[in-house]
């Protein structure tokens with residue numbers, strides 16, 4: 001289904017969000033107070049306009065109320081990011097997602113009702129560190145402070161074994177959600193499924209359990 005999004009702030013983060021949403025064929029309204037940024041992005045949005053995200057009157061005039069989902073990617077200017085969030089939440093926009101610069105910014109955004117808060121640089125740093133410290137892990141999603149999903153390469157240690165033989169849940173407290181192989185993805189695989197060379201396992205669990213599994217179980 002085609003959805004409507006507005007993105008305020010077209011720096012590196014905001015513009016790449018616009019690009020992706022546009023590629024996915026959603027309707028994207030892109031806003032920045034810098035004309036050059038707007039010009040650069042105009043090809044990758046349904047509409048791109050030069051405007052200040054803290055100007056309440058202007059936001060009303062462009063009909064931002066009709067958008068269910070607004071992403072605020074104003075970078076350095078924390079005050080503008082907070083004010084823009086406040087205005088949009090007061091207008092009852094359902095989903096206001098905001099890029100935070102630091103923990104203080106995050107706290108304020110949380111207090112004033114931001115529905116999702118991103119730390120792209122920090123998250124990317126964490127992901128890269130995770131990859132650097134394990135050659136087996138090829139992707140990683142943080143679900144919360146304690147839980148993650150990892151995508152891990154099946155090694156010689158498990159190739160030829162069935163899931164029942166691996167017994168990951170009893171031994172490590174993790175669950176294998178899916179097995180990816182060249183022909184596709186097997187979601188919720190059976191216990192008698194045999195791991196083959198080149199398979200990738202998608203595993204969910206507590207971070208400590210996943211670490212033990214990475215170290216000793218595969």
Ligand code: ADP
Nearest residue numbers: 009010011012013032033034052053075076080
């Ligand atoms: P990034 O780290 O994602 O590149 P930047 O700080 O470089 O972030 O970019 C933030 C963008 O937000 C810039 O393009 C800037 O012009 C825009 N911006 C800053 N303040 C406002 C505002 N009040 N209204 C609209 N856009 C803004």
